[in-house]
Amino acid sequence: MVSPILELKDISKSFGHVQANKNINLSINKGTIHGIIGENGAGKSTLMSIVYGLYQADSGTISINGKKINLKSPKDSITNGIGMVHQHFMLVENFTVLENIILGFEDELVFGKNLEKAKKNLKDLCDTYKLNIDLNSTISDLSVGFRQRVEILKSLYRGAEILILDEPTGVLTPQEVDELFKILRSLKDEGKTIVLITHKLIEIMDLTSEVSVMRQGEMVGNTKTKETNKEQLAEMMVGRSVLLRLHKSDAKRGEEVFRVKNLTVKDDLDVTRVKNVNLEIHAGEILGLAGVTGNGQTELLEALSGIRKVESGEIYLNDSIISDSQNFLNPRELKEKGLAHVPEDRQRMGLVTDFKAYENLIFGYHDQKPFSKSSILNHTDILSHSKKIMKEYDVRPQSPNLITSNFSGGNQQKIILSRELNENPKVLLVGQPTRGVDIGAIEFIHQRLIDMRDKGVAILLVSVELDEVLSLSDRIVVMFDGNIVGKKENKNVTDRELGLLMAGVV
Amino acid sequence: MATLVDKSKVPWWVSNLIVPFVNLTLALIVSGLFIFIAGENPFEAVKLIIYGSFGYIEGFAYTLYYTTNFVFTGLAFAVAFHCRLFNIGGEGQAYIGGLGVFLVAINFSFLPVPIVWLLSIAGAIVFGAAWAFIPAYLQATRGSHVVITTIMFNFIAASLMVFLLVDVIRDTAQMGPHTVAIPEEQFFPNFKDFAALFGMKIRYSPLNISFLLAIVASFFVWFLVWKTRWGYEMRAVGHNTQAAIYAGISPYKNIIIAMCVSGGLAGLLGVNEILGVHHKIVAGFPAGYGFTGIAVALMGRNHPIGIFPAAFLFGILYQGGSEVTFDMPNITRYMFVAVQGLIILFSGALENLFRPQIESFFVNKLNREIKA
Structure with a gap:
């Protein structure tokens, strides 16, 4: 029987009255790769931010190796052996790898003996886990894949036993993903514990031995990966059955x-x-x-x-x-x-997030009839058009007067799509x-x-x-x-x- | 970590009424402390303010006269702000707007009076807009920040007007830096004249029909910003320039339109001051209304419905404040500048000091009620 290295009990966290995590229980075994899967906004990142000490839970306890701990800041979690690789890397671009890793842990005023020791430690770590990083190269010269490795190395150097990776493959090419997975497997083989947050089912199936599924702030499933399949996981994530293959x-x-x-x-x-x-x-x-x-x-x-x-x-x-x-x-x-255009970055370009939904639903078409007659906006027609189109594209909630930033990412995207596709x-x-x-x-x-x-x-x-x-x-x-x-x-x-x-x- | 509040769940009256009210109360409490330290009774001072601004009919008329000016400059700031332009040049635009009023009134005096009035109003708008156009053009083409350029243009306007008032358009029959008066039939009817129509005999006050123009201007701004394509495009540029470009809306054009409308509204202050009160250009007539207009707009949340009461509040302070300085020897005129400053500080700069706490208090209360 393996003992859990990390155990969460009844963790709850709300922002205002939005409950991001509800009574979450989770236990992660030492030396495993544990996947946490869920849709955007399911509460995965919040949960891991609590484990990493970025947020404090409203209630519940966190234990490491059976001992209850109190995490007030990332510094506390680092001392407890928890490391995290964020989706957006936290690296100083014009520093070298070495400088980035010792940042905040310099130990001495004038670099000398300790720096040499750090270098040696880092080289050993690189060799053990086949990270293949040149400590003297500048971050801005490194590819995304290598930057991620620097983050991993940084956590390991700080003594991480549990490594949390938040959506690590989003920015990588398939080859880089392969390399990353190799590294993660070798980390596991050396006894480290890895928590992988993702929304990609294929990664869960490939890499993990156990998987936990989150939906709307709750933990809806915990299972061994080999005892489940993609379809089942997808269904748990969404709460209904999903078409994974398109009819085309x-x-x-x-x-x-x-x-x-x-x-x-x-x-x-x-x-x-x-x-x-x-x-x-x-x-x-x-x-x-x-x-x-x-x-x-x-x-x-x-x-x-x-x-x-x-x-x-x-x-x-x-x-x-x-x-x-x-x-x-x-x-x-x-x-x-x-020529219609659904832009890459919906919040930066596709929408004015401070506008009401109906204002965004005519954005770019606002000077055309019937939305605008001799430069005066025709609110009656705009609103009835908005209601119709929101229903057709199943935008939720169907309230054209709601400010756009209050819609979820998926619904914001539907607002743009409906606007652009509607004009044939x-x-x-x-x-x-x-x-x-x-x-x-x-x-x-x-x-x-x-x-x-x-x-x-x-x-x-x-x-x-x-x-x-x-x-x-x-x-x-x-x-x-x-x-x-x-x-x-x-x-x-x-x-x-x-x-x-x-x-x-x- | 501060608690985050879901903005969509905050009732409108909490953010638009309660929060400004709390900020205002705080400003008044601190002001009261100042008055107390100066050796006067703050409660007496409040009584005097209320008496001065409401207690007798001429006093109330003065309050509304000040309100008129603040509405113009407040609207001016708000329109530019909807395009995220910080136009702090209302002062200079009002000054130049006054020049427009005067030049039209004096040069077109052969026309029927109502037409001269309309043309003078147009003159105020065109001159004010022209003065705002230069910073707008520099912002749109060169990226020169309007905060810097408009404040510079206030100084340029002041110097230009002093030059004109001393060397070019001065009334040569006297020594002071002001012009000759416009023909008497062009004077805007004032409140005293109206009262006389109904057989009421009251003393003079500067309140005149420009007040109605302020109401029209408020309606115009509301319509422009929320009901027309131009307002829509201006707001789009202000909130998200990238998105505006994506939708084929020109930031260049809208920056210039927003600033010119803003300058034109500030210019209307010249109508109140010249057609209504001084009947000539007097050096320095904008007297800080342009700057106070910023606070009025911020307090009124850049909406005409908010700007009107905010302007009224500042009108009360101006009028009531002068009453206090008459009756309380320890309180100088500058004391009331400090009080205004405190209101600007609390409702402008510290606007969000208590907002999160107040909003989350009400949101939590509502949640409890829903659960119960």
């Missing part, structure tokens, strides 16, 4: 409606981010654009939707130029021509349609996109979720460092193949 017929590809020719785009810092890109999209197909974040997808999408200036090359909609280096149509004119576009540009959206809404959004395709809309899907690109697209292009490095029909393509392209290996 073959595309009925029509004429070419959108063409990008030799497109080059620079970002705000005058760095060329899109390099001589050529693309064409036909009516009735979904073209998937895969790539690791930051390889020019954002700038490409902005240029195609008229937000960003084109450096050279042309963009055609129905054989007429809509944008080149000399002149370009602004987003509103493009919308009138039938000819071309639809979609960026990260399901980022931060819960499983139930993902299913809905994917189905809508397929319906649009079947209606003959030409769709460009930009996503960093490889699964999404693979399950929705008819053709796939891969972007790396501003270039299109691969074009494939989506038949028998594997995520391995795409992953190698995404990493710029081939």
Whole structure:
């Protein structure tokens, strides 16, 4: 019988009157990889923040090795052997690996003997767990995968026995994920305990020995991973059965409606981010654009939707130029021509979160009839339109007068989608349609996109979720460092193949 | 960690009535302490304020006259603020607006009086807007922050007006830095004239029909900001410029529109002061109304429905305060500047001092009631 190294009893935590955690019980065995899975907003991150000492629980107890402990700050949890790797890394970019790791634990005024000792310790750790990090390299020179390893090393150096990883694979390529999993397995083999927070079922099945499922602040299931399967876990997460495979017929590809020719785009810092890109999209197909974040997808999408200036090359909609280096149509004119755009970052770009829902439901179309007549907004028509469309897209709650920031991520995304899809576009540009959206809404959004395709809309899907690109697209292009490095029909393509392209290996 | 309150669950009257009321009460308590330290009875002072601003008809008329000015400058600040522009140049825009009123009134005196009035109001708006246009243009094209440029433009306006009043448009028949008076038939009818119509004989007070213009302006601002496409676009740019660009809304255009509307509203202060009160340009006539307008707008939560009572409150303080300084030798005029300062401090800068506690108190109370 293995004894639990970490035990949570009746943990509750509320923010105002929103209860993020309700009487959570959890015990994690030493030397295992324990998965915690749940939708966005299920309370996983809050729970782990309590374990890491960032928040204090309203009630309940935390014990380590059977001894009750009181965690007031991350410092307390570090002394108790708990380390955490956050979703967003906490590293000083212009410091070296070594400097980052000893930050806050310098021990001496003038670096000397202790620093040498630290170096030796770190080298040993790197060797034991095959981390393969050069301690003297600067963080800004390291890839995302390596930065994550630095975070892991930092926790280990501080004596972590329990390592919590919050959504560790969100920013990694498939190859980097493999490397990470290797490291995590070797950590487990050396007797460390790992808590993996994720919403990806496949990672749970791959890596963990036990899994706990959270839903709406409650712990709804605890089981051994080998005694369950993906479908069962998904059902527990959502509280109902979920379609994991999409019903999708073959595309009925029509004429070419959108063409990008030799497109080059620079970002705000005058760095060329899109390099001589050529693309064409036909009516009735979904073209998937895969790539690791930051390889020019954002700038490409902005240029195609008229937000960003084109450096050279042309963009055609129905054989007429809509944008080149000399002149370009602004987003509103493009919308009138039938080009809709669901932006990558809904809160930064797609919505005015301080606006009421109905104001966002006409955003970008607000000067068109019947919403606006001789510049005066027609609130009666706007409200009845909003109610109709919110019902059709199942936006919850269905209150057009509610301030948009009070809707969940999935419902905010539905507000944008309903707005953009409702105008019957000819071309639809979609960026990260399901980022931060819960499983139930993902299913809905994917189905809508397929319906649009079947209606003959030409769709460009930009996503960093490889699964999404693979399950929705008819053709796939891969972007790396501003270039299109691969074009494939989506038949028998594997995520391995795409992953190698995404990493710029081939 | 401070408790987070779900904003959507806070009843509107808590954030819009109770919180300002608590802040105001605190400001008054601290002010009372000051008056006590100065050697006077704070309760007597309150009595005097109330008597001065409500106790007799002329006093009340004065209160409403001050209210008029604060409504104009408060609305001016609020409109720009909806586009997230901190226009603290109301003072200068009002000053230049006054120049517009005067130039129209003096040069178009051959026209029928009501037309001169309308043209003068237009003059105030155009001149005020023009003075706001320059900082707006610099903000929109160069990113020069309006906080810096508008405050500079207050000084430039003041210097420009002194130059004009000394060297160009001074009434050469006398020595003071002011112009000749506009023709008497163009004077706005004031409260005394109205009272006389009904057979009431009261003493002079500066309250005039500009007060009605303030009501019209409030309605206009409400309509512009919440009922038109322009207001919608201005707010979109103010809340999220990136999103505005995505929706094809030009930040450039909207920054300029918002600032010009703001400047035009501030310019209306010149209508009250010149057509209604002085009947000529007097050096320094905006007298700080432009700055107090910022506090009025903040306290009124940038909504005309809030700005009107906030302006009225400041009207009471101005009028009642002058009553106090008459009767209490230890309280100087500057004391009341300090009181105004405290109100600005508590309802502006420290606006959120007690907001979280008050809001969570009421939210928890409501929750208990729902459970019970």
